[in-house]
Amino acid sequence: MTQAQANVTDAEPGIAIAGIKDGPPLPEGLVAADLVEVCRQMILVRAMDERIWMMNRQGKVPIAASCQGHEASQLGSLLAAQKDGDCFLFPYYRDLAIKMAAGLTPRQVMLSFMGKEGEPYSGARQFPLQGADLPRRIIQISNVVAAGLTQSVGYALGCKMAGDATVTLCYFGDGATSQGETHEAMNFAAIHKLPVLFICENNKYAISTPQESQMVVSDVAARAEGYGFPGFVIDGLDTIACYEATRQGIEHARKAGPALIEMKVERFMPHTTDDDDRRYRDRDALDAARHYDPVSVFPAQLVERGIVTPEEVDAFREEAQQQVNDATDFADAAAPPDAATIYDHLYVGEGA
Amino acid sequence: MTQAQANVTDAEPGIAIAGIKDGPPLPEGLVAADLVEVCRQMILVRAMDERIWMMNRQGKVPIAASCQGHEASQLGSLLAAQKDGDCFLFPYYRDLAIKMAAGLTPRQVMLSFMGKEGEPYSGARQFPLQGADLPRRIIQISNVVAAGLTQSVGYALGCKMAGDATVTLCYFGDGATSQGETHEAMNFAAIHKLPVLFICENNKYAISTPQESQMVVSDVAARAEGYGFPGFVIDGLDTIACYEATRQGIEHARKAGPALIEMKVERFMPHTTDDDDRRYRDRDALDAARHYDPVSVFPAQLVERGIVTPEEVDAFREEAQQQVNDATDFADAAAPPDAATIYDHLYVGEGA
């Protein structure tokens, strides 16, 4: 990870994990079991993500944003947060992998996408997995793009005032960088040297709008200098690189204030289930990107390194399918929220 | 003018004009008469500014923002715009010198500050000199800080669409750089390579808030790189430097798209007539800064260079006092707008 490093997604993403082979066996803070667990999660998340999309086509899930292509960045950075042990997360709507790996069960996730009672983030008042999951230290109030950035900075301010050692991780897409509030959030965080880590999952599209129509610079990270804190560019398809960058970022944030990590990722699916990306996306480029799909690459690398066996990977896949089936059946059979609850919790103290 | 040049206000501002002496007699595009005229305007603007403040203390002017300390930046850059001949201006509320030198008479200015009929910008509906002065190609809709930036960018877009060669000049303070819209305006201008020149009159205060509480970086100009266009830092007390920077900036904007010029100026007076800056401003620093008051320095330099005589300068001062007296008497005697006009011009086609 080098500051202002050039866009590295042109390079073969697979090579970064070579670090494990060539250098010390595993990056700082990790044991093999951690990687195995990430591998298992990644497979589960993908199975879930695919099923959710299918359920949309069946008319049972009104809307979903897929995280396919973002798994390495999300799970790598989450692993660093979990290892750290004192992080608070402000993810965005594409962060299914983060929200699941943080501890939600597949059943809870499926309840959420189907808008059923027991939905864990908002009681099915909001789009899937939006609201808050406080037991897992996650807040994502809305899907107004970039609205979470100033809130995450405020959270970090609150932590600092309260004397917590917490580092706040704030996730957002390339599209969010155009919003004025992103500027305001970064500037404020810098002035107060707040312990917040900005993580941009740059998939180079805001719905149909390519990066060139969003900014002139090739790296979002280039903006950090204008606020007086460091910005880094990372291969976001490389799980280990994302782990390591986040680990260092958390350390920096706690010691010295904000940093920005830009993870170059791919969005393999249309923007949401409502979108048709054939209107604007080059199929060849997309197909080429799929060669670096973390959900294929990462398990293969672990196998190659001897960290898991192919049989274990197969077992993960099978287990994932079972869990997803179970979750689907469970959520499908679950009741929707009672209409009478519509007034609950409008004000504190009102409602169940 | 060098890109990303360090803050030069620590240096003696007077030296920059030495360029006239040491180098070619006058900077590109200028004749001596231009400087004499700027000298005359500067003296007039200062006399006006002081009178307005006094009239506030007499209860006849409800509110005023003084431009004392900003005259060199405003008149220098305006001169470049006028020499160019095809610029459109979006100034801000502290730009009295721009608005006057662009062609308003002292009488019109005083009508404005006293809120009388014939007020040229808004018909006395707004704070003094806010609204539009289309004959002089000036728009400043409101005093909502930074709201004019996106509008100026939109104006430049409109010019580009219409095939105009116009360059739009957009003025704002250091405080405005914190607003999200400033980020959005600059980013959009960059993407479309619009002919717009951003001019930041950095007086290091937003009311009472010093620059250190507004940003970590020492130069606003450092932000330009993150948008992919050049940023420059200029001694804003040096009229000729401001002229020359703006001249080059206009050229750049027309050829290659946006640029940002940061002019380091001083705010000699409290924020507005409503403010009491003794609560937050170090008097010694302020007194020291007054040694570089452009309204003393610039005439003295012209005298030293033999461009004007001391007698001519005295005559300018006398003439200025006369004009200001006349304007004050005129505006004082003028009628306020008729109350019946309150509904006029709410919608196009309605009202006188």
Next chain:
Amino acid sequence: MAEMTVIEAVRSALREEMERDDRVFVMGEDVGQRGGVFLATQGFIEDFGPQRVMDTPLAEASIMGIALGAAFRGMRPIPEVQFSDFVWPSVNQLIGEAARVHYGTNGALKVPMTVRIPYGGGIRGGLYHSQNVEALFFHTPGLMVVTPSTPYEAKGLLKSAIRDDNPVIFLEHKKTYRLVRGEVPDEEYTLPIGPADIKRAGSDVTVVSYGLAMHYCLAAAATVAEDGISAEVVDLRTLKPLDTATILQSVRKTGKLLVVHEDNVSGGIGAEIAALAANEAFDYLDAPIARLCGPDVPTMPFAQTLEDAYMPSPETIAAEVLRLAAY
């Protein structure tokens, strides 16, 4: 006459006006290659080019400020807000600036800008893709607010909005986009901004509504007719300026007023209409003025049950009309 949907009518109006006047241009998130998320500008970029069908960065305040600035130069911008829920970051440019430009420059500058905003619920949009935002704009002097309910009105009013020299907030109910079909003249036409339309004449109860809910009112009127109750349905079409004459005339005739809208009841458009009637038709009123509106919760929650609980429906409207008629 051709039958089309509301979104087709919007598209047709935009296309005709862009062909008619090359100062007209659309801008917004994903309006270009994508043709807009609701496909209002589908195929436009091919025909008008990326300059007049401009994809913007994701930054609503600047979309509005830039459109406004372009209007100052004489362009006729049509900024699109992708969903009404995302208009908030831009409202300073609309309420603080655009609405006041003509007034605040004493008539020197005008703002020929039409802000297209898909709004409203009933499409499982949850708290952030369902909002009704009309009350704020309605309360802002200097703006015009238009809320078409059918393809005919969407096309005719949008064309007028684009030709108007004032800033117009053009609110398109998302659920009507594909749901509501109707006849639209083949030849060129416009509809004036302002006049309401009596969509169904009646004598017992006046029902005032707009947008999607207006269709539910028509359905309710048909239902109560079976019980011998004659409801007059007034489709406001334009909220600002409000057609007070048509509303008052109807109320003076029926003596009973029900206002129906999807937006939250407190401080909504219905309050103003009730206040109007309680002042200017007071002596004609035979019953308390009733409102059947969205409840005072943020907006439609995501779950189907909760969304249903939020929305006014033909059934609840019919019940209210019957109650009023019997008063």
Next chain:
Amino acid sequence: MAEMTVIEAVRSALREEMERDDRVFVMGEDVGQRGGVFLATQGFIEDFGPQRVMDTPLAEASIMGIALGAAFRGMRPIPEVQFSDFVWPSVNQLIGEAARVHYGTNGALKVPMTVRIPYGGGIRGGLYHSQNVEALFFHTPGLMVVTPSTPYEAKGLLKSAIRDDNPVIFLEHKKTYRLVRGEVPDEEYTLPIGPADIKRAGSDVTVVSYGLAMHYCLAAAATVAEDGISAEVVDLRTLKPLDTATILQSVRKTGKLLVVHEDNVSGGIGAEIAALAANEAFDYLDAPIARLCGPDVPTMPFAQTLEDAYMPSPETIAAEVLRLAAY
């Protein structure tokens, strides 16, 4: 009892609550060294330090978003908007976010935040330092909106707002800051958010108002008393929740209702109160419901003549009360 001005009462409430609970902090533009442009926090930075009296950059959206985030961590932020006119860039964080946090997390998170906003005109503020912004917040479920008229209420209600776990929009009329003086108890007290207050009892006409205009209503009531007309003046104090019981009780007693406010008439608070009475007190009404409010122009223009033409005054109110009484 001590006599103080409204701004002194605000300052006193802030100070007491900051002393009482160290999670309470103020933030905003120039609140620190400058003590706020209206001096609400004068001397605070010396006593509470720059962390709890935080000067922010000039960026309202972030002021609100950051306050909200700090509230999520259990702080009790009091962001100040320097002038109501500058609240617009921040309204997404208030309307789109803060108001919906508790609802949208199904009760998991709460927002103990009090947003202080100096508002209103009559101080030669022109189009950009005079705005009334209450209608938008009033229309937003999930917010509370408080509009004190006297020092007693300013102090008691601000203390309650700070202790409340819901987001409160606390609107302080700028012209009352130094103009309105009144007695304030020496001992600790709070006033509940919600109840209106009958500032003058009467039997002929109910006059409902709030903020600065309420004082003009009291003056008008005193004037009409000389003509033998007895006006009851209801000071709302809190707009949201609205004390419908007190309003209705008064209207049922007098049979006549006048609502007075400075904000633009169309879609203002007066519309809701009229709608309420036209529904729930219909059978008691003896006269059309009247509103005397700011005209529908952006806000008070700068010139003295135009500002005067905008503002409701004791004279115009008295005339309207007399007209109603004679109806």
